[in-house]
Every structure is written in C-alpha cells, then in structure tokens.
Amino acid sequence: MTPESLFPTGMDEPMASPPPGCPAHGIGPGGLRRLYGPEAEDLGAVYEKLRAEHGPVAPALLHDDVPIWVVLGHAENMHTVRTPSQFSRDTRLWNSMQDGTVKPDHPLMPHLAWQPICSHAEGDEHLRLRGAVTGAMSTIDHRGIRRYINRATQDLVNQFCEEGRADLVSQFAERLPMIVLCEILGMPDEYNDQLVQAARDMPKGTETAIASNAYIMDVLMRLTASRRAQPEDDFTSHLINHPARLTDEEVGQHLRVVLIVAYEATANLLANVLRVVLTDPRFRAQLSGGQMTVPEAVEQSLWDEPPFSTLLGYFAKQDTELGGKRIRKGDGLLVGLAPGNVDPRVRPDPTAHMQGNRSHLAFSGGPHECPGQDIGRAIADVGVDALLTRLPDVELACDEDELHWRASISNRHLVELPVEFAPKPQQDVMARPEHPVTAQRPSNWQLSAAQPRTAAPQPVAPEPAAATPAPEPTVRRGVFRRLLRWWRGD
Numbered sequence: 001m002t003p004e005s006l007f008p009t010g011m012d013e014p015m016a017s018p019p020p021g022c023p024a025h026g027i028g029p030g031g032l033r034r035l036y037g038p039e040a041e042d043l044g045a046v047y048e049k050l051r052a053e054h055g056p057v058a059p060a061l062l063h064d065d066v067p068i069w070v071v072l073g074h075a076e077n078m079h080t081v082r083t084p085s086q087f088s089r090d091t092r093l094w095n096s097m098q099d100g101t102v103k104p105d106h107p108l109m110p111h112l113a114w115q116p117i118c119s120h121a122e123g124d125e126h127l128r129l130r131g132a133v134t135g136a137m138s139t140i141d142h143r144g145i146r147r148y149i150n151r152a153t154q155d156l157v158n159q160f161c162e163e164g165r166a167d168l169v170s171q172f173a174e175r176l177p178m179i180v181l182c183e184i185l186g187m188p189d190e191y192n193d194q195l196v197q198a199a200r201d202m203p204k205g206t207e208t209a210i211a212s213n214a215y216i217m218d219v220l221m222r223l224t225a226s227r228r229a230q231p232e233d234d235f236t237s238h239l240i241n242h243p244a245r246l247t248d249e250e251v252g253q254h255l256r257v258v259l260i261v262a263y264e265a266t267a268n269l270l271a272n273v274l275r276v277v278l279t280d281p282r283f284r285a286q287l288s289g290g291q292m293t294v295p296e297a298v299e300q301s302l303w304d305e306p307p308f309s310t311l312l313g314y315f316a317k318q319d320t321e322l323g324g325k326r327i328r329k330g331d332g333l334l335v336g337l338a339p340g341n342v343d344p345r346v347r348p349d350p351t352a353h354m355q356g357n358r359s360h361l362a363f364s365g366g367p368h369e370c371p372g373q374d375i376g377r378a379i380a381d382v383g384v385d386a387l388l389t390r391l392p393d394v395e396l397a398c399d400e401d402e403l404h405w406r407a408s409i410s411n412r413h414l415v416e417l418p419v420e421f422a423p424k425p426q427q428d429v430m431a432r433p434e435h436p437v438t439a440q441r442p443s444n445w446q447l448s449a450a451q452p453r454t455a456a457p458q459p460v461a462p463e464p465a466a467a468t469p470a471p472e473p474t475v476r477r478g479v480f481r482r483l484l485r486w487w488r489g490d
Contacts, residue, residue, distance in 0.1 A: 026040050026046065028061045028065045029061070029065055030059075030067075032059050032060055032061045032067065033046055033049065033050060033058075033060050033061065034060070034061045034065070035060050035061060035062055035068075035070070035334075035409055036061075036062065036063045036409060040407075041407055042407065043309065043407050043409070043412065044309075044338065044339075044412070046060075047070065047072055047336060047339040048339070050070055050072060051072045051339065054325075055072075055073075055323055055324055055325075056071070056072050056073025056075075056076045056323035056343070057069055057070070057071055057072065057073065057076055057322050057323030057324065057325045057327075058070045058072060059325075060334075062108065062312075062334075062409065063106060063107050063108055063409070064101075064102075064103065064106055066096050066101055066102055066106070066332075067096065067101075067331075067332075068313065068332045068333065068334050069322075069325070069327060069331060069332065069333045069334065070310075070333075070334045070336055070339075071322070071323070071333055071334065071335055071336050071340070072323075072336045072339040072340065072343065073323055073340060073343050073345065074340045074341070074343040074345065074346045074347075074361065075343075075345070075346075076322055076323045076340075077335055077336060077337070077340040077361055078361075078365055078366075079322065080314050080322065080333060080335055081311075081314070081335060081364050081365045081366035081368065081369075082365055083366075084122060084366070084367055085317070086316065086317055086318060086320050087314040087315065087316060087317065087333065088122055088314065088315050088317050089119055089120050089121075089122075089313075089314055089315070089368060090114065090120050090121070090122065090315065091112050091113065091114045091120060091313070091315065092114050093315040093316075093317065093330060094112075094313070094315045094330060094331075094332045095328075095330035095331065095332075096332060097112065098330070105210070107207065107209055108209075108312065108409065109209075109210065110202055110209055110210065110213045111312050111313075111410075112312070112313075115253045116129075116247075116249060116250050116253055117129065117250070117253045117254055118130040118132075118133055118254065118257075118368075119257060119368060126367060128244045129244065129246070129250065129254070130367070130371070131242070131244055132239055132242040132244040132246055132254070133239065133254055133258070133371055134371050135238070135239075135242050135244075136235050136236075136238040136242060137235070137372060137375075139233075139235070140184060140235065140375070142374070142375075142378065145180065145183075145378060146378055146382050148180060148183055149176070149180055149378060149379055149382040149383055149386075150382055150386050151429045151430065152176055152179045152180060152183075152383075153172075153176060153382070153383045153386040153387055153390075154386065154390070154427060154428075154429040155429045156171065156172055156175055156176060156179075157172075157386075157387060157391065157427075158426040158427065158429065159171065161390065161391065161423065161424040161425070161426060162423050162424065162425065162426065163423065164420060164421055164422060164423040165397065165418070165419070165420050165421075166418075166419055167416050167417060167418050167419075168271070168274050168387075168417040168418075168419055169271050169414055169415065169416050169417045170416070172270070172274075172383075172387065173267050173268075173270035173271040173274065173414075173417070174196055174200065174267050174271075175196060176266075176379060176383050177263050177266035177267050177270065177376075177379055178191060178195060178196050178199060178263055178267075179191055180375075180379055181258075181259055181262055181263055182195075184235050184375070185234060185235050185236050185255060185258070185259065186223065186227065186232055186234025186235060186236045186237065187219070187223050187236075190219055190223070194215070195215075195216070195219065197212075198212035198213075198215045198216050199212075199216065199259065199260055199263045199264065200263075200264070200267070202216060202260060213256075216256060216259065216260070217252060217256060220252045220256055220259070221248070223236055223255065224236065224240070224248050224252045224255065225248070227240055228240055228248065228251075235258070236251070236255060239251055239254060239255070258372065261308075261370070261372075262375065262376060264307065264308070264410075264411065265307035265308060265370070265376055266307070266375075266376045266379050266380065267307075267413070268305075268307035268308075268411055268414075269298070269301060269302070269376055269379075269380050270379065270380055270383060270384070271413060271414040271417060272301040272305040272307075272414065273294075273297050273298050273301045273380050273384050274384060274387075274417055275403065275414060275417060276297045276300060276301055276304075277294075277297055277384060277388070278394070278395070278396045278417070278419065279396060279400050280292070280297070280300075282353060292353075292355075294380075294381055294384050294385045294388075295377075295381050296355055297384070298377060298380045298381060298384075299354065299355075299356075299357075299358060299360075300353065300354060300355075302360050302362040302363075303341050303347075303354045303357075303360045303362075304341070304350075305338070305412070306337045306338050306341060306360065306361065306362035307362065307376075307411060308337055308362075308410055308411050309336075309337055309338035309339075309407075309410065309411050310334050310335060310336055310337060310338065310409060310410060310411075311334070311335035311337060312334055312335075312409065312410065313332045313333055313334050314332070314333045314335060315330065315331070315332050315333070316328065316329050316330060316331045316332075316333070317329065334409075335361075335364065337361040337362060337364065338412070340361045341360050341361055341362070390424065390427070391419075391421045391424065393421050393422055394419050394420075394421040395419060395420055395421065396417075396418070396419060397418040397419050397420040398418050403415075403416070403417070404416075
C-alpha cells in the first residue's frame with residue numbers, strides 16, 4: 001500500500017482535532033503535535049512520542065501551526081541531506097511559504113526567509129558561494145587560533161578564579177566562542193555583551209529574534225564595508241577577495257551564517273562537554289583504562305546532546321517517499337539531528353559510549369555539511385583543557401538533577417552550570433603552563449591531553465636533544481610537554 005500524506009496539502013486520512021477544552025497537551029489542528037509552546041518544553045520526549053506514533057518520519061506543527069515533517073530516523077536524515085535531487089534547502093519551494101501560511105512576522109523568519117547564501121543555494125550557485133566560504137576558512141591559521149583560544153580562556157578564568165565560584169555557562173561557554181569568532185572574522189573590538197545576547201536570542205524564534213537579527217546584520221555590514229575599503233588578513237577580507245566575487249549583501253549574509261551557527265553550536269557544545277566532564281564517571285574514572293580524554297568527551301557530547309537538535313529545513317523538489325510516508329512536492333522537512341542520534345535502529349543502547357565513532361548527525365552531512373566543525377572542536381578541546389588546567393579541583397556546586405535546560409525548535413541548551421573550587425590567583429594570559437595537565441590534577445580526574453584516536457595531523461618532529469643527556473624519566477616528560485604544546489597550538 002502506498003503511504004499517504006498526513007498534511008493538509010494532501011490529507012487523504014484527516015486526523016481529528018481534540019474537542020474544545022480537551023486536556024490533550026501540545027495537540028493542534030489535524031491532531032498533529034506542536035513543536036512549540038509550553039507543552040513542548042521537552043522536545044526530546046515529543047520526538048519519541050512521534051517516533052512511537054509514526055515511525056522514522058512524522059507530521060508535526062511549527063510555530064503558528066505551520067505543518068512540517070520531522071525526520072527522526074538516522075538513515076532517513078542522512079538520505080534527506082545527501083540527496084539534492086529530491087530535497088532542497090531553498091525555502092522558496094515550500095508550499096507554506098508560497099501560500100502565505102508562513103507570515104512575514106513568523107518568529108522563525110530569520111531561518112526561513114530565502115537569502116543569497118550557500119545554505120539556500122543549489123548547483124553551480126551553491127558551488128560558487130560554498131567555495132568562497134571554504135576558501136576563506138582555508139586561510140585560518142589553526143595553530144594560531146588554538147593559541148588564541150588558550151589565551152582567551154586564561155583571560156576569562158582570570159575574571160572569576162579568585163572568587164572560588166562561577167557559572168560556566170554565562171561566564172565561560174557563552175563568551176569564549178564569541179571572543180574567538182570575533183577574532184577570526186576580524187572584529188575583536190565589536191565583542192560585547194549585546195552581541196553575545198543577540199547571537200543567543202536570534203535562533204530561538206523569540207519575539208525579539210527579528211530585532212536581534214537586525215542588530216547583528218548592522219555590525220556585519222559595517223565590517224563588510226570596512227574590509228572592502230581596507231582589507232586585512234582575516235576571514236572577512238579573504239571572503240571579500242575570493243575569486244567568486246561576492247557582493248556586499250552576499251558577504252554580510254555569509255558572515256551572519258558563520259557567526260550565528262558557529263557561535264550557537266560552540267556555546268552549546270562547550271556547556272555540554274563541561275557538564276560531561278563534571279558529572280560523567282567515565283571521564284572521572286579512577287581505574288586505569290577507564291579514562292576519557294577531552295576530545296573523546298567532545299565526541300560523546302556530539303552524540304548525546306548535539307549543539308543543534310534540528311535543522312530547518314529541507315523541501316521536497318518532487319513527490320517522493322521517505323520513511324514509509326508520502327512526501328508531496330513542496331512539503332517541508334525538519335532534519336532531526338538529536339532524535340536521529342538516538343535512533344534505536346543504530347543505537348539500541350542510548351547510554352553506550354560511542355568512543356571513536358563520528359557517524360553522529362551533529363554537523364549534518366551532504367553538500368551542506370558544516371564547514372567550520374574543526375574550529376568548533378578546537379574551541380571545545382582547547383578551552384575545556386585549559387580551564388581544567390587552571391581549576392583542577394573544580395566541582396559541580398549543585399546536584400546533577402538540579403541542572404536545567406531551555407529548549408527551542410533549534411536546540412536545547414544548558415541554562416546554568418554552577419561550580420566551585422579553591423580560589424586561585426590570576427595568571428599572565430601569555431604564560432605557558434609550567435607543568436603537563438596530568439601533573440596538576442588530583443588522581444580522580446585521570447585526564448589525558450593526548451591526541452584523539454580519530455584521524456588528526458601527526459605531531460611535528462621533536463626538537464633535537466640537548467648536548468648533555470638527561471636521565472630517562474626527564475626525557476620522557478620533555479617529549480610529553482612538547483606533544484602537549486603541539487596539541488594546544490603553542
């Protein structure tokens with residue numbers, strides 16, 4: 001039997017709405033579940049209900065009861081993002097956009113409005129725009145950025161280390177990515193609390209999202225005009241001067257994509273990894289062989305709590321079938337990164353350690369896979385390691401079950417991560433660590449800053465040994481220090 005659509009665009013078997021006054025929570029027109037509002041605060045639970053009711057692809061409602069397909073299966077998500085012949089990111093193809101169902105003031109309009117960016121383009125135009133972005137990214141000095149991340153971390157820790165207490169979300173995870181991204185884009189002087197707040201607010205679909213978007217675009221268009229007149233050695237200048245010859249509007253819009261997506265993803269990733277470090281016994285194991293390195297904690301977090309829980313959106317270019325459902329031409333699809341990561345068909349035990357496995361959906365896939373994922377990983381790897389080096393005795397200042405999250409259609413992020421530690425003096429942000437990381441931590445951390453097990457550049461050759469040979473243990477420590485400095489980019 002051919003599966004049928006459940007949406008008003010092709011509703012062969014209408015689903016009855018609950019009667020007036022019915023206590024059914026989160027149910028909208030057609031009996032479809034809503035992905036917004038107070039009833040959908042725990043979207044993870046909503047996705048599992050949808051999976052149980054409909055399978056790997058389920059009908060649901062966005063803000064203002066706009067119909068959308070939610071892709072819940074791992075294989076179905078990969079098919080969606082890897083099959084440009086069937087699914088496009090061009091929002092102009094969406095029936096709900098064409099027929100006016102999505103109003104101009106829709107809270108998700110910053111995501112939905114078509115823009116001249118690679119994320120919405122296909123074919124040759126996608127290659128032109130994406131090529132400019134990846135070309136500009138190829139000019140980033142990754143070792144230099146790792147050193148900058150370390151210095152920025154030291155500076156942030158200096159601001160609270162003497163207090164003995166901190167909130168690692170508001171005082172660290174929400175700040176470090178913006179500091180680093182402002183440096184990469186070439187606008188370190190623009191870093192301030194307002195930019196951090198606007199970048200955090202814009203993707204959430206709040207009432208102030210459109211105003212936040214306008215503020216960010218003003219900052220980025222001023223940067224574009226400045227670098228067009230006087231180029232420097234930064235991402236923005238290389239984007240402007242790329243042979244693709246982007247217009248000012250195209251430059252500004254791509255800067256917005258890079259800034260917002262990279263910031264939101266990395267802020268969430270940092271907070272999630274720090275929570276794992278502070279609460280997961282696999283990281284804090286005292287038994288030999290049970291340790292988890294910082295890079296491994298990052299990858300585990302990308303499986304368990306991807307920085308973006310969904311990706312909005314993809315649109316059917318033709319009638320097709322996905323996960324047993326008939327998808328009509330012009331239907332919209334919400335790529336479920338978080339629910340796809342816990343698809344029981346590929347991950348029967350959601351608590352299993354995914355060590356060495358990078359097949360998660362955290363960075364999407366296909367032609368629109370996140371091009372800046374290595375920068376996000378570097379911020380998390382270096383930032384977390386440098387913070388733990390400064391605060392080796394840091395502990396969670398509340399019970400783990402007291403932590404809470406704030407969810408939106410695009411992500412679920414930790415609200416606070418209160419910690420306590422013995423007060424520490426401030427340090428020179430330019431100074432290198434005097435000892436290897438493991439030498440400064442109590443035994444219960446069992447942290448290794450060694451190279452991750454997944455593929456990575458090989459370390460540079462060690463420096464020549466001194467003329468006077470040192471005892472064997474000292475030589476081993478010297479090699480470890482040089483490896484540690486290489487790993488951090490010092």
